[in-house]
Ligand SMILES: [Zn+2]
């Protein structure tokens with residue numbers, strides 16, 4: 001099974017997508033190409049949409065580099081990676097067909113240097129960050145990954161019954177008074193939601209993916225495998241119906257919060273009865289979104305730093321190194337013990 005690559009049209013060296021210029025560049029001869037130039041040379045890939053995925057053979061996961069022929073091993077969900085021997089892009093068009101053909105993509109807008117700078121800023125002030133995260137060789141491993149997301153549009157009709165209270169206090173010469181009024185409120189609302197993103201790959205932690213939102217969907221472009229040049233890419237591996245359930249929960253929660261936030265001038269507000277009717281619109285799409293990611297193993301756990309490849313918003317769950325933490329405090333404690341002992345000796349001498 002072979003993989004595809006986009007090569008420089010004039011010198012055949014590797015091409016990579018440059019987030020700064022939004023063009024494909026050749027680092028060897030300096031040429032740069034637009035999407036139109038590449039489509040002229042390599043065709044449009046329009047057929048990917050309608051073709052069924054070809055079932056892969058027993059050598060599933062083994063591919064040959066189009067450039068040097070070396071074997072490239074990848075997961076069955078990986079759709080783009082590199083050849084470790086020659087650095088060529090390896091894009092598996094076979095895995096981007098039919099239901100796995102993304103309709104849109106937000107191309108990277110930030111560079112690897114931006115991601116490294118963000119990581120350095122993130123670890124600034126974190127005294128006890130494990131050495132694994134400060135090792136420059138590990139930091140170099142920050143990779144740009146296109147993560148599969150489904151974005152949903154839906155309408156939510158909400159009907160809420162809310163018990164609310166309003167409490168007033170006053171005093172006279174003899175007593176302090178507290179008066180609580182109880183109210184039964186009823187609210188109806190329709191809320192329209194656009195582009196609720198849900199991460200479709202189990203490989204990536206959902207909390208991290210939620211934290212680097214929002215993406216600006218104005219930048220969505222029609223998908224072409226050429227955008228994957230120079231990046232890693234994954235395809236979804238979860239049940240699409242389950243994904244909509246996640247989007248639905250988010251829409252309902254947001255809708256409830258919005259309704260409650262419009263009820264002001266009450267002390268407490270408790271929802272006593274609720275009914276939501278969610279209608280999914282047909283405009284939902286399978287898209288690839290850009291994320292810079294650094295995964296580091298520490299004490300048998302994987303910790304992640306992630307940056308939104310479009311907006312630069314970043315987040316991490318990097319742990320503190322307990323050994324470093326105790327060394328630091330024992331250092332301060334023993335330091336102050338020495339100073340105290342010195343002072344005691346000094347006082348005794350006087
Ligand atoms: Zn070139």
Ligand SMILES: [Zn+2]
Nearest residue numbers: 065068083086
């Ligand atoms: Zn190769």
